[in-house]
Amino acid sequence: MARAPDRVAMDGLAKALEAVRESLGEDPSPTVIRRVRTGLAEHAAALEQMRASTDPISTPRASFDPADPKAIGRMVSIALLAQERVPLEKVTPAYGSGVYAIYYEGDHPLYAAISKSETPIYVGKADPQDGDASNPREQGPKLTGRLIEHAGTIKTAEGYSNQLPPGLSPISLSDFTCRRLVCATNAQLVAEKHLISTFWPVWNSETKACWGMSKHGDSAGTRANKRSPWDVVHPGRQWALDTRLDNSLSPEQIAERIDATLQKYPPRKDHAALLEEMLAGFRQDDGAPKDELVPPVGEEASGPDPDEAGGEDDE
Structure with missing residues (x-):
């Protein structure tokens, strides 16, 4: 008997997440960790949207918390x-x-x-x-x-x-x-x-x-x-x-x-x-825009060196 499509899809999702975990290996570089965290955050947002779309009761995309x-x-x-x-x-x-x-x-x-x-x-x-x-x-x-x-x-x-x-x-x-x-x-x-x-x-x-x-x-x-x-x-x-x-x-x-x-x-x-x-x-209906943390010139571009003359920037 063929399995229901939703069960097949959920199993595939679980396997994909396990593959991501295994891709980190024993000692992943900071760049790989950052890349995986960013990707997971994007998929987490998509998963939450999918979950909300199956709920007959609507949920605001954002909740205002003045302590956040x-x-x-x-x-x-x-x-x-x-x-x-x-x-x-x-x-x-x-x-x-x-x-x-x-x-x-x-x-x-x-x-x-x-x-x-x-x-x-x-x-x-x-x-x-x-x-x-x-x-x-x-x-x-x-x-x-x-x-x-x-x-x-x-x-x-x-x-x-x-x-x-x-x-x-x-x-x-x-x-x-x-x-x-x-x-x-x-x-x-x-x-x-x-x-x-x-x-x-x-x-x-x-x-x-x-x-x-x-x-x-x-x-x-x-x-x-x-x-x-x-x-x-x-x-x-x-x-x-x-x-x-x-x-x-x-x-x-x-x-x-x-x-x-x-x-x-x-x-x-x-x-x-x-x-x-x-x-x-x-705005709660549209959801809060994301803070982009990758510099416009790219993550891999050289930046300040701790040993640069003058010491570290004081910011």
Whole structure:
């Protein structure tokens, strides 16, 4: 007697899952593990949709949970976008930790596509000085401190403008604006992650395009290895000018990676449309959009090296 088609199909599904488990072997590489986890997550969503389709009672595709880290990340990100943009050079010390976004408004050829847009060139977080801080004063002046530090880094590169090698263009601090949001302790962690996966800012290390702006710096004798892409196209920091350092990427490679990033994630031009896009993450009928965790240039593209001059990016 022939078996029912549904039983045959379910057995096939069980065998396929077992084959996936066996494919991992004894010591799978991080790349294989990541690939399998991603694939399983996609199939899990499809399985849940199939299961729901057989249920006569409908189920919302998403349930709003204000304690869910992803929901917190989206809410804090929207709150950040509600803040006014102010000149980066005008930021003064104030209490509070949280998240921030830096925007470019100049005419540098690498950033022409995002200039004056709603896509930040860099996003980051500032952790509180006290991990148990319950108010901005207890958090300390960490958020503005980080922005002032970044302003100083850009100002240093601007001061080197008259010594730029042929083919490089200058940047000016006056061409940068920022938004900042003081938020509850630890909310900045999930918000930064959501902002990166939403915009893939070209200066963030996770984007693997032009990382290195947030390095603190040390002697090339400490890490006599490579110069970060940011210091390649925006030279000026003394420790990164050391002749013992090689470039992590060439200016041409950096430009290609920035272009690839902006082609996959075109700059947002309209603030209202961007807010609508962010709000879509809370719609229950359509389901929340996924946070894309693979950089636009691809998983296998080289990125920041722990031994890179200047140490690890402080984000």
